[in-house]
Amino acid sequence: MVLSKIIIVGGGPSGLVLALLLANAGISVQILEGSDKLDDSPRASFYPWPALYELQRVGLLEEIRRRGYVASDGISWRKVDGTLLAKFNIDAVPQDYRLHALPLGRLCALLKEHIDESPNVEIKFLHKVIRIDQSEDSARVLVETPDGEQVFEADYIVGCDGANSQIRRCLFGDSEFPGRTWDVQIVATNVYYDIASHGWGQGAFIVDPTHWSMAAQIQPDGLLRISYGEKVGLSREEYIARQPAKFRTILPGHPSPEQYKIVSLSPYKIHQRCAKSFRVGRFLLAADAAHLCNPFGGLGLTGGLVDVGNLFDCLQGIHKGLTDDSILDRYSEVRREKYFSIIDPVSSDNLRRLIQDPEIAMKEDPFFTMAKDFDDPEFCARLATGVNDIMHDFTKEYVKPQ
Numbered sequence: 001m002v003l004s005k006i007i008i009v010g011g012g013p014s015g016l017v018l019a020l021l022l023a024n025a026g027i028s029v030q031i032l033e034g035s036d037k038l039d040d041s042p043r044a045s046f047y048p049w050p051a052l053y054e055l056q057r058v059g060l061l062e063e064i065r066r067r068g069y070v071a072s073d074g075i076s077w078r079k080v081d082g083t084l085l086a087k088f089n090i091d092a093v094p095q096d097y098r099l100h101a102l103p104l105g106r107l108c109a110l111l112k113e114h115i116d117e118s119p120n121v122e123i124k125f126l127h128k129v130i131r132i133d134q135s136e137d138s139a140r141v142l143v144e145t146p147d148g149e150q151v152f153e154a155d156y157i158v159g160c161d162g163a164n165s166q167i168r169r170c171l172f173g174d175s176e177f178p179g180r181t182w183d184v185q186i187v188a189t190n191v192y193y194d195i196a197s198h199g200w201g202q203g204a205f206i207v208d209p210t211h212w213s214m215a216a217q218i219q220p221d222g223l224l225r226i227s228y229g230e231k232v233g234l235s236r237e238e239y240i241a242r243q244p245a246k247f248r249t250i251l252p253g254h255p256s257p258e259q260y261k262i263v264s265l266s267p268y269k270i271h272q273r274c275a276k277s278f279r280v281g282r283f284l285l286a287a288d289a290a291h292l293c294n295p296f297g298g299l300g301l302t303g304g305l306v307d308v309g310n311l312f313d314c315l316q317g318i319h320k321g322l323t324d325d326s327i328l329d330r331y332s333e334v335r336r337e338k339y340f341s342i343i344d345p346v347s348s349d350n351l352r353r354l355i356q357d358p359e360i361a362m363k364e365d366p367f368f369t370m371a372k373d374f375d376d377p378e379f380c381a382r383l384a385t386g387v388n389d390i391m392h393d394f395t396k397e398y399v400k401p402q
């Protein structure tokens, strides 16, 4: 079945990467984006290899290295007074498998530059999907546009429309997104402050029941992502008012506001959730529309980019007549299995590890018991490649059409 058109709902990073993969393979794509511009809030910044692999497939890895930042030092875990608990040695980790950093807004801007050059992708801003419909031959969405409501139709429609996905709500109902919400809140900030001169290198996690946090470099010019735990249920103004005291407590040097420069600040609720299925007929779900996890360890968008890379391989196989569309059911099965076996447990452990008494953690937490081996570069290199298990090769699963 030659695909004449794919619609992607949502022009976030996952939708943009999927669009480029499909367009580069000669498949026509229309992106429907509800907002008037791409999102620039302080969310994803760190990308391990499974995400970089997909960015490499759209030809952007070298540019990301140029614009962003490749870790040259291992992250540490510390007490809130700065005492070192453990430090990861990345000396033997090959460059590709080191965390790469680039703020999400800059990644999306780079993707958009390439979308704009592609004759196979059209991006329509201020096009908000409100309802869906499908038949045996095609899928349709009803869209609010500046010119009134319009129907758009395609062979398949992919919901890359984020955590509040309208496509997922239309498929399964408003409240059907199984999982849980953490009873802690995070505040994510992008900030200029020199932690390296205080001996923290490029980044550190603070292990503490109250002041758990992370500070790590995300740009060559020294910009840091600082994320910290906060009480749930306060207003944005209250989080802003409490921020100076938090920084004084959690940052080395206990700085006052004149000593750093905040570029952005956003509070976030955090969740672990996964949709019942990532396929219903001609509708597919990917990335945050399909699953959510807390951001510690950088598995959110990373899992999302692996979804869209896998989905691209499935759709391209259908387009070229190499497989029938049962592979899309496998897409749903495999990606959900990767969520439940790796993304959910690993990201949950990453967060729980921070919210505990550091003295007890050093004695009882298996991660910190293992940390005695973090001086061993070979051991750390093996550990750093563990995340690659979220990848899957669908080109080996093509089912020849009858």
Ligand SMILES: Cc1cc2nc3c(=O)[nH]c(=O)nc-3n(C[C@H](O)[C@H](O)[C@H](O)COP(=O)(O)OP(=O)(O)OC[C@H]3O[C@@H](n4cnc5c(N)ncnc54)[C@H](O)[C@@H]3O)c2cc1C
Binding pocket: 009, 010, 011, 012, 013, 014, 015, 032, 033, 034, 035, 038, 039, 042, 043, 044, 045, 046, 047, 051, 104, 127, 128, 129, 130, 160, 161, 162, 163, 164, 165, 166, 167, 188, 227, 268, 286, 287, 288, 289, 295, 297, 298, 299, 300, 301, 302, 303, 304
């Ligand atoms: C503080 C924080 C830090 C993070 N750090 C990392 C990290 O370091 N590494 C990592 O891998 N992940 C990280 N994540 C997760 C990552 O940011 C998300 O997984 C990622 O942004 C999701 O991308 P997406 O394309 O699925 O959705 P989004 O980026 O949410 O994009 C969805 C798009 O769909 C549009 N849309 C929504 N509804 C409609 C509609 N009805 N019609 C049309 N368009 C619609 C929206 O306007 C939006 O543009 C972090 C998250 C947070 C909160």
